[in-house]
Amino acid sequence: MLTHLRPALVLFVLLSLITGVVYPLAITGIAQVAFSDKANGSIITDAAGQPIGSTLIGQEFAARCSDSAAAHANWFWGRPSATSPVPYTALNLEKGTGSSGSNLAPTNPALLDNIKARLAALDAADATVGIVRVAAGSASRTTDVPVDLVTTSASGLDPHISPAAAEYQVPRVAKARGLTEDAVRDLIRQHTKGRALGVLGEPVVNVLALNHALGKSSQS
Numbered sequence: 001m002l003t004h005l006r007p008a009l010v011l012f013v014l015l016s017l018i019t020g021v022v023y024p025l026a027i028t029g030i031a032q033v034a035f036s037d038k039a040n041g042s043i044i045t046d047a048a049g050q051p052i053g054s055t056l057i058g059q060e061f062a063a064r065c066s067d068s069a070a071a072h073a074n075w076f077w078g079r080p081s082a083t084s085p086v087p088y089t090a091l092n093l094e095k096g097t098g099s100s101g102s103n104l105a106p107t108n109p110a111l112l113d114n115i116k117a118r119l120a121a122l123d124a125a126d127a128t129v130g131i132v133r134v135a136a137g138s139a140s141r142t143t144d145v146p147v148d149l150v151t152t153s154a155s156g157l158d159p160h161i162s163p164a165a166a167e168y169q170v171p172r173v174a175k176a177r178g179l180t181e182d183a184v185r186d187l188i189r190q191h192t193k194g195r196a197l198g199v200l201g202e203p204v205v206n207v208l209a210l211n212h213a214l215g216k217s218s219q220s
Contacts (some may be wrong), residue, residue, distance in 0.1 A: 075173070
């Protein structure tokens with residue numbers, strides 16, 4: 001029995017060391033050297049070196065300042081979710097209570113109600129800087145609203161919006177911060193990621209990285 005038990009124990013210990021210690025350490029070391037930023041969560045830090053978020057996870061920027069429409073006007077908004085000023089599901093009536101999509105069917109009246117609430121919030125933020133996108137005495141809008149500003153992502157924590165959604169917010173953000181629209185558009189271009197391999201997917205703008213750069217630009 002011992003003749004069979006000893007090699008089994010030796011093999012067990014050896015494989016445990018290789019697969020449980022050596023291999024993880026080797027992979028961790030390679031990741032830290034070759035992909036340090038990604039391996040550590042793609043963290044964004046402030047001027048003091050303190051983490052403020054990850055480029056992989058969206059967040060609501062204005063919450064750190066105030067809950068007023070004026071405070072929300074200063075920042076680019078992400079998709080409706082736990083990362084945005086307007087809640088959109090019965091499970092997310094309080095800001096920051098979680099993620100996930102609304103799972104509302106196109107025929108569900110609640111979906112239209114949520115979209116209307118989002119439009120009203122966007123209009124309220126615009127109004128704080130004197131922008132009016134709905135003609136007086138009419139329900140028609142002077143500017144089309146990109147769909148990703150009024151509909152949810154599957155995760156509810158998507159950090160990206162379309163370039164069109166970013167462009168829609170340029171006039172508001174520029175006025176709120178006293179910047180030129182061209183300066184704000186330049187920041188958008190710097191934080192726009194193109195299609196993978198030039199053909200896969202669509203261009204996207206990382207809202208967290210964009211807002212971080214926007215904050216630094218306004219301070220300079």
